[in-house]
Amino acid sequence: MMKKTITALLAGLVLAAGAQAAYPDKPVTIIVPFPPGGSTDMLARIMTPKMSEKLGQPVVVENKPGATGAIGATQVKRAAPDGYTVLCASIGMWAANPFLQKNLAYDPAKDFDLLTVAVKSPNVLVTNPNVPAKDVKELVAYLKQKPNKVTFPSSGAGSSDHLSIALFWMLTDTTGIHVPYKGGGPAIADLVAGHAEVSFQNLNNVIGHIKAGKLRALAVTSEKRAALLPDVPTMVELGYKDMVVTSWQALGAPKGLPADVKNTLHAAMMAALKDPETAKKLTDPGFEVTASTPEEFEKFLQSELAKWKHVIEVGKITLD
Amino acid sequence: MSSLIKHPRDFYAGLMYSAVGLGAIIIARDYNMGTSVRMGPGYFPTMLGGLLVLVGAISMVRSFFNKGEGIPAFSWKEIVLVLGSVVLFGVLVRGAGLVPSLILLVIVSAWASDQFRLKTALLLAVLTSVFSALVFVKGLGLPFAIIGPWFGI
Amino acid sequence: MDILANLSLGFSTAFSLANLFYCFVGVVLGTLIGVLPGLGPVATIAMLLPVTFSFQPVTALIMLAGIFYGAQYGGSTTAILVNLPGEASSVITALDGHAMAKRGEAGKALATAAIGSFIAGTIATFLIALFAPPLAEMALKFGPAEYFSLLVLGLVVSIVLAHGSLLHALGMIFLGLLLGIIGTDVNSGAERFTFGAPWLADGVNFVVLAMGMYGLGEIINNLEKKDKRDLMLKSVSGLRLSWAEFKHILPSVLRGTTVGSFLGILPGGGAVLSSFASYAVEKKVAKSTVPFGEGAIEGVAGPESANNAGSQTSFIPMLTLGIPSNPTMAIMIGAMMIHSIQPGPSVLSEQPALFWGLIASMWIGNLFLIVLNLPLIGLWVKLITAPYHLMFPVIIVFCAIGVISINNTEWDVFMMAFFGLAGYVFSKLECEPAPMLLGFILGPMMEEYLRRALLMSSGDFSVFFTRPLSATLLVVAAVAMVVVLMPSISKKREETFKE
Known part of the structure; x- marks a missing residue:
């Protein structure tokens, strides 16, 4: 305990940025609310090496599958907003569950500090x-x-x-x-x-x-043609301008992250996503690296929520 | 009543099948049945529940005619200690961490044996939990705290 | 003589120092996680994926594949030694394998499993080398109707598994089918029998069920028998097979390999059926000196070979079509894509070194496994002769850690305790768990395929009879039903004559 305090103090002095500059002083956990081996899990595992390098602390992936991501997301919502618990989830958890699952215990727009839309496909x-x-x-x-x-x-x-x-x-x-x-x-x-x-x-x-x-x-269904299929038209070109659908993976954290912690985390994520080697590991399986800012994520989430709410209600999609 | 039951095993097994089957039918009433060509989520469980009730009923009826041995007595001490040690582990592992909860698991479960010696159990507990911490947490990277947050370290 | 050129390309790739080394690492890791309950190959491969980023693609795949079939190999060890089946296929091995162990023949059972697996692995590897593309095309003939009919056949066959009362076997199968339904319904997305509990939304995990019913249930049973168990195991005989014994099990191994190789190709859960099906075949065909269920060596040889052959041939759809036949293959596909290889039919033509290198490595891996495992048998057998009062707490520890590591939730631990109680009660009522576990595995698949087939045919039941493959399977099921019921009917007749 004593040793840790001293290390933290020293770190603070060296950086001359107060006590919180010590973040992170222990491993950061990325909760993936899906089983290992899926595309969200793969994204998290591809990102972690570079993230730990940037943060100077190990970043570990923890799978918490169940109920299309709801179990893991709820767990992250309840975790302390200290930057040591991060959520990495897909469109289903962020934008579709609220309109499909009746007893959902989280609100994607209110319960999380949105960090970045990492990839789209x-x-x-x-x-x-x-x-x-x-x-x-x-x-x-x-x-x-x-x-x-x-x-x-x-x-x-x-x-x-x-x-x-x-x-x-x-x-x-x-x-x-x-x-x-x-x-x-x-x-x-x-x-x-x-x-x-x-x-x-x-x-x-x-x-x-x-x-x-x-x-x-x-x-x-993307806005522009896909690099891998240059001869295949987009739905927009064919006159269906509302038929823009991408599946995407994004990261967030429990609501109430201190501003500097949020910045550090976001910077670590950017460092990972924009690293050429990591990016290649993502683009080869067909992801498009988005690496958005929290503000862009905020706007994007609102538009996705509105879009899927409409589709689910008009299409009368229910789970029973 | 019990003098009528000539085959207690068949009777109680039948009772269990019927009870589970009936329970399934009752719960599945909340699910959409659909039709036989477009089955809803309630169709299959209701059908299975019915079959279980049937098997259970046959088994119970049979128990009044066929003769069979009685059901051996339950060993409550072993049941409570073995299953209790597992439940205890589940309750403690988050807060106390892997090593303390495993130590308790080993000691409580070892108590179920009539050759239980506290000293041997303690030694076994320490060895097993340290080994597990090394293999599972350090080696395989499972996300458990070795010593949990309750101890404030 | 294309095949020779291909195989020599394969072996020259697989024999590079790095590939040999990582093949070895893979099978050792696989054996380890196979022996430990809970932590399965999927989770292990996912965790190790980042480690392979810096490897050559073929090296990465060789190691990951080694983990997969190594785990299949290791899974039988705990099933035989302590009646702890870590995955579906080992449930069958536990039936006669553990009975053999109780008789003091653990070494023989383990040797049988190892040798059977090696022969099966070798044959299956050559099958892949020779016939992968046509076999994959055949697998595609299986649509929802065919799968449903196959599962009906599997269910009929499962009645053979019971060696007690037919009625109780039926009851346990239905109980298992119902238990398998818990969770989210694939066809509608509705949650069933979850009582609103999110930890039940994805259903009961197989490992949780098996560890409870077999692991904990068996421990309580052993404890109440006091120290009889220790005495029983003291008389360990024979660690290896004699030539006569080898000749005796060889037909079972070959039958198991045939059954397993075929079922392993089918992407929709055929692999799970392989060991069950092989056991049923053995029980009907093999002339065993010991009754099945009481330690028949054929009941270990057949299913273990089937299981290993199936795990090899399940690579066929993945390698030749880019279609994953199980979750492990799905993650292998992911691994290929991260290494910039587009899975699909083009792998064979564009990456011949990778394709043939992987196949050659499988045979080498199987060789490693047998060289590694045969000497270990002596050690394993020593281990189970340790005093039981020291051993069972350690088994419980492995069960508990294994189960909590699956979904990372303590609810699974509580459920395991519940199934431990259930397993104990079942044993008191003489209700066997094996048919229940098969029902548990088949139940959700049967419902899924039945409803999907009807959905696609707009509710036309005739699809099951007008499609030739499906019709054939149903006819076989009907014949099997007669064969299964026959002995019990004739037995009934004998009983009536007696009275």
């Missing part, structure tokens, strides 16, 4: 090559010709691809059968095998299949 509209539609126009015609017959697999009820499908049906005035799976892997497997027909999937999960001709890409 565009979704791509893909079909099995046997579907007789070469572009979005033909697909819409095909869907209108076979109302409520075409199957749309997703990685789960309430997942971002489920929401994309619902938004697509709304904007194109079409229908289909939504078929939820346990994760993206099995959904894509059935899509490739031809047991299911049309879906929106994260670009990184399907790029290999598109290149091999096992899936046909009709459009991407």
Whole structure:
């Protein structure tokens, strides 16, 4: 105890910046509210080495899965706002849960100090090559010709691809059968095998299949064309200007972080995300590094919340 | 009543199946049943609950006719100490940390054996918990405090 | 002679010093986490992923793959020694393996598992080398209807697992099916039987259930038998197999390898079925001198081979199509992408050194495993002859740490205690846990595929009969049902004659 105080005092003196300059004086924990191995977990683990280097303290990833991120997020909300507990979660936890889960114990906009939107990844509209539609126009015609017959697999009820499908049906005035799976892997497997027909999937999960001709890409849902698929148009280009969907991962901390702690943490995250080596590890699997400021995150979260609230309410998406 | 039950094992197992099955049916009434072609979340559990009630009923009826051995007595001391030590660990591990909660786990559970000696148990407890701290926390990097926040270090 | 050129490319890649070393590290780590309950290969690979950033891609994959199949290998050790199945496939190994251990034949059981796994791993590796692409295409023929029919077959077969009363086997299967339903429903997203508790939202974890029912339940049972157990284990016989014994188990190993290799390819949970299916096959086919469930060596040889063959062939869809067949393969795909390799059919043509190097390394890894594990058997067997009153608290410690490390929540520890009580009560009522665990694993999958198949066919039940594969599986299930029920019917008849 004594030794620690002295070290802290010394650190304070050296930096001549008061006692709080000692942050961080112990390991920082990033809570990932999903199981190990998913894309959010992977992002956190790719970021940690550079973050610890910048902070001078180990940064450890702790998985706290359950209830689409709600369990881990609630735990972070209840943690002390001292900068030692950080949350790294995806669009589902930040923007969709509030409108899908009835007894949600956190409010994404109020319970957290928003730090940064780390990465985004565009979704791509893909079909099995046997579907007789070469572009979005033909697909819409095909869907209108076979109302409520075409199957749309997703990685789960309430997942971002489920929401994309619902938004697509709304904007194109079409229908289909939504078929939820346990994760993206099995959904894509059935899509490739031809047991299911049309879906929106994260670009990184399907790029290999598109290149091999096992899936046909009709459009991407980002604002600009994807670097990996320069010939595939965006939905915006095709006239659906509201069909902009990206899945994204962002970091936050319990509400009430001291300003300097917040700055230190954010700087460490920026250092990690903007490091060329780390960035390559992220762009290779298809992430786009966003590395936004807290203010940008704030604005982005509001617009995402509004968008998904609308889609979930109009699309009558419920979990029961 | 008990003189009628010739096969207590069948009877109580049947009672357990039926109770669980009935419970499942009652709880599943809150879930959307759907139809047999478009099943809702309530369909499968209700069906299973029904099958369990059926199996339970057959087992109970059978117990009045077939003869079987009685159910051996429960060893309450062992149950309470073994399961209690595990629960204690769950309660303490966050606050007290891995090493103190494991020491308690080992001592309480070791007590369940009739060859229990406090000294050996203590030694075993210390060795096991230090080994675990080294392997699981230091080696494999599991996120536990070795000594928890309750001790203020 | 393409295959020879490919394999020589593979072996020349795998025999580089770094690759050999990390293959070794992977299988050792895998064995370690396989022996320890709880911490599974997925979590371990995720934690080690950042370490592999600086490696060559092929080296990273070789090490991560080694962790996966090493864990499958190690999982049987605790199942045999202390009746502690750390994963679904070891439940079956525990049935006869632990019974053998109780008879003082732990060494023989472990040797059987090791040798069976090695032979299975070798054959499966060559299967991958020779037939990976066509096998992967075959796996894609399995849609929701086919999976449902396969699971029906699995369920029918599971009745064979019980060696007691048929009625109780049914009761336990239904109980397991119901237990598996707890949590969020895949098809609708609704939470079921969670009583509003967030820690139940993702259902009961298999390890929590198995550690409670088998681990804790067994400990209480042993304690009430006082010191009889120690005496039993004192008479340890034979650490290795004789040539005659080897010849005796070889057919079981080969049957297990066949069953496991086939089921392992199927991405939708076929691998879980492999050891169960192999056990059922052995129970019907093998002419064992010891009844199954009481320490039949075939009941260890078949399922262990099936399990290991299945874990090798589960790489096929991942390597040739970029489709993950289980969570471990999903994270391997992630690892490939971080190393700038696009998983998919192009891996074979664009990265031949990686593809063949990984396959060659699997065989080398299997060799490491057997060289590593055979000498360890003596040590393991010594370990379980330690006085039980010193050993069981340590087992409880490993169960508790293993269980809390899965989801990082103490609720899992409390649930394990609850299942410990349940397991103890079941043993008093002579209700066997194995059928229940199979029901627990199959239940959610069956419901998922049934509802998905009907959803996709717009509610047309005929999909199960008009699709040839699905229809075939259902016919096999019907035949199996008859075969399963036959002995018990004839036994009933015998009983009536007696009276």
